[in-house]
Amino acid sequence: MQYFETEFIKYINDELFIEEVPLKKLADDYGTPLYIYSRNHFKKQYNDFTSAFKNIKHKIFYAMKANYNLSVINTFVQLGSGVDVNSEGELYRALKTGVEPSNIILTGVGKTKDEIKLGILRDLLLIKAESEEEVELIDKIAGELGRVARVAIRVNPDVDPKTHPYISTGLANSKFGVDTKTAWNLYTRRNEFKNIEFTGIDMHIGSQITSFEPFVEAVTKLAEMYCELKKDGLKLEHFDVGGGIGVKYRDEVPFTIEEYAENLFPCFNKLDCEIFFEPGRYLTANGGILLTEVIYNFSNGDKRFIIVDAAMNDLLRPTIYHAYHHIQPVKRDESRDKTVADIVGPICETGDYFAKDREIYQSKTGELLAIMSSGAYGMVMASNYNGRRRPPEILVDGDRVYVTRSRETFDHLLWDEKIV
Ligand code: LLP
Numbered sequence: 001m002q003y004f005e006t007e008f009i010k011y012i013n014d015e016l017f018i019e020e021v022p023l024k025k026l027a028d029d030y031g032t033p034l035y036i037y038s039r040n041h042f043k044k045q046y047n048d049f050t051s052a053f054k055n056i057k058h059k060i061f062y063a064m065k066a067n068y069n070l071s072v073i074n075t076f077v078q079l080g081s082g083v084d085v086n087s088e089g090e091l092y093r094a095l096k097t098g099v100e101p102s103n104i105i106l107t108g109v110g111k112t113k114d115e116i117k118l119g120i121l122r123d124l125l126l127i128k129a130e131s132e133e134e135v136e137l138i139d140k141i142a143g144e145l146g147r148v149a150r151v152a153i154r155v156n157p158d159v160d161p162k163t164h165p166y167i168s169t170g171l172a173n174s175k176f177g178v179d180t181k182t183a184w185n186l187y188t189r190r191n192e193f194k195n196i197e198f199t200g201i202d203m204h205i206g207s208q209i210t211s212f213e214p215f216v217e218a219v220t221k222l223a224e225m226y227c228e229l230k231k232d233g234l235k236l237e238h239f240d241v242g243g244g245i246g247v248k249y250r251d252e253v254p255f256t257i258e259e260y261a262e263n264l265f266p267c268f269n270k271l272d273c274e275i276f277f278e279p280g281r282y283l284t285a286n287g288g289i290l291l292t293e294v295i296y297n298f299s300n301g302d303k304r305f306i307i308v309d310a311a312m313n314d315l316l317r318p319t320i321y322h323a324y325h326h327i328q329p330v331k332r333d334e335s336r337d338k339t340v341a342d343i344v345g346p347i348c349e350t351g352d353y354f355a356k357d358r359e360i361y362q363s364k365t366g367e368l369l370a371i372m373s374s375g376a377y378g379m380v381m382a383s384n385y386n387g388r389r390r391p392p393e394i395l396v397d398g399d400r401v402y403v404t405r406s407r408e409t410f411d412h413l414l415w416d417e418k419i420v
Contacts, residue, residue, distance in 0.1 A: 001338065001359060004326035004372045006286055008038040014332035016370055020399040023291055023330045027368050030392050031407065033310035034291040035379050037067075039075055039397040041287030042375075046079050049279065052261035056268055058275040061105050063243045064090055066280030066376040067288070071395050071404040073097045076283065082125070084243075084278040088115050091122070101125070105240075105278070107154075107204075109176055116141050120149050126238075128202050130154045130177055135186050135193065142195035152200030152240060155183040155225065157218040161206035161244065164321050170205025170218060177203070180225060187229055198234060200276070201226055204242025207281060210254040212263045215241065219267040227270055239268075240276035247285045249373045250324045257282070281376040288375020290315050290391070291330070294367045295346065304341040306363060311345025312352040313385040315371060315378050319351045327355055330368035336361040343369070347386050384413055 005011065009018050016023045018038050026036055049060060061082040064073050068090060073083060074097045082103035083094045094104055105126045106119040111134065119127045120142050129135045129151050142149040156177030159170050169176040178186070183201075190198055205218050219241060226239060241264070246254040255263075268275055292310035299305075317323035327343055339362050343355040354371055363369065382390045389408035394401060 001328075001361065002326075003328050003332070006038075006041060007044065008041045008287070009289065009372075011332055016328070016330045016332070018289065019396045021396050021401055023289070023370060024368060026394055026396075026401065027291055027293065027330075029401075030394060030403065032291050032293040032368070033308075033314050033391045035314075035374065035391050035393045036289045036291055037069070037072060037284075037375055037393065037395050038287045039395055042072065042075050042283060043079060045283045045287070046076055046081065048257050049277070049282070050080075052257040053275070053277075056265070056275055057273075058277065061103075061276060061278045062283060063278045063280030064094060065380060067284045067378070068093050068380055069393050069395075069404050070097050071402065072284065073099070075395075077103075084280075088112075088118060091115075091118065091124075095122075105276070107278075113137065113141060116149075117145065120145055120147050123147075124150075126150050126152055126200060128152050128154045128240075129186075132178065132182060132186060135196065139193040139195045148195055148197050150199045151196045152198070152202040152236075152238070153178060153183045153186055154202045154204065155180055155222055157203055157205065157221045159205055159214050159218045159221070161209045161214040162211065163206045163208050163244075163246070164323075166321055167207040168205075169207075170203065170214070180221070184225065184228075187234055188232060190234065198236065200236050200238040200240055200273075201229075202240035202242065202276075204240075204278065205244055207244050208246045209244045210246035210252050212255045212260050215244070215260070216263050216267060219264060223267050223270050226273075236273055238274045238276050239271050240278065243278040243280050243282070245279055245282040247281055247373070247376075249285075250326065283376075285373050285376035288373070288378055290371040290374040290378060292369050292371060294363050294365055294369060296365060297341070297363055304339055306341045306343045306360070306369075308343060308345060308354070308369060310354070310371065310391070311347040311386070311388065312349065313347060313383045313388050314345075314391055315354065315374055316381045316383075317377060318354050319349075325354060325374065326372040327358065327360065327369050328372065329361055329363060330370055333361065338362070347388075384408075387413065389413065 154177040
């Protein structure tokens with residue numbers, strides 16, 4: 001059986017540690033299920049990213065939808081990151097961490113009037129427009145407010161990112177962004193939009209993309225448009241590549257950040273503007289673990305089930321994308337027999353599973369299992385289904401342990417509910 005280890009999450013004397021802290025101790029102190037993050041993993045990913053692009057003028061806007069725990073956002077902001085927000089709720093969180101509005105980008109395919117208004121009033125660096133209607137609406141709202149909104153059009157370059165269909169956004173049939181022809185029309189009608197300043201061009205072609213070719217293809221297409229627009233007299237201040245960089249969950253071999261940079265550099269040559277990136281998963285996925293305890297381990301006919309105390313409400317990715325997450329015992333003991341089992345949660349749904357027919361060492365009731373690569377799109381997608389409280393979130397930095405969010409109480413779940 002393979003073990004998933006990183007620089008900051010690894011076995012020491014057969015005990016799984018996150019940085020300098022044994023996971024067993026965290027389970028003893030805070031119970032399970034439990035989200036645990038490595039701050040130094042986050043820092044390393046951010047620093048690797050900026051140093052790969054150190055030769056060009058660039059800025060990272062952390063896509064906080066991946067993990068919007070305030071301390072996680074703060075970790076990136078302290079390193080100089082801006083933030084990409086997708087809703088009023090994300091904007092509220094971002095501002096709570098003290099990010100300057102001039103470091104915030106407002107994204108989203110269905111922004112409401114109120115969200116657009118808020119974006120303009122808070123004077124965010126940029127509002128992305130994802131349709132002709134939205135450009136017109138932003139112009140109208142900005143006019144009513146007596147402001148000029150900074151806008152970038154999200155252009156759909158129509159390339160196949162070859163990822164899961166649910167997280168593929170750059171194909172012509174997706175709801176995201178406008179096609180190149182419409183984008184060109186909008187940019188060239190710029191004098192009609194008196195209350196908008198077009199400051200950039202934007203793309204985001206999908207998520208968990210493990211080869212750099214789709215990025216190169218998309219950036220090449222939009223760089224051509226950038227140059228045409230420049231010839232037409234519109235000088236944009238930035239080119240936003242979006243997020244989407246894939247990470248290793250199983251045996252994928254995604255490109256390295258250096259390879260990504262090397263392959264994109266030639267496309268950036270023609271662009272005399274700042275390059276923006278919006279990574280989410282790359283920065284956080286492999287810095288997080290969902291720690292869970294085995295409740296039962298039994299056979300039903302030929303099938304073996306390991307029932308754990310985490311469930312699909314805590315980590316939805318396996319259920320909705322059939323996503324693979326490595327699952328390994330916190331205590332390594334290779335003298336045990338191996339078994340093949342479904343690792344499932346206690347929720348009353350067949351889809352409530354973390355792994356199907358997975359080879360794993362026989363585990364006993366009370367044993368701790370680590371569900372790896374849970375730092376992105378984990379807690380942010382958690383719910384209270386089946387009346388379950390969402391887990392606490394712990395941030396580890398060296399030997400220091402911070403409870404950044406406690407386990408919900410049942411009163412939290414009922415806080416404003418009335419019997420009528
Ligand atoms: N920028 C925009 C406009 C986005 O929509 C996204 C992600 C990102 C940046 C960050 O993408 P990343 O670098 O994390 O790939 N829940 C799914 C992923 C949904 C991604 C949505 N958009 C999952 O668990 O795989």
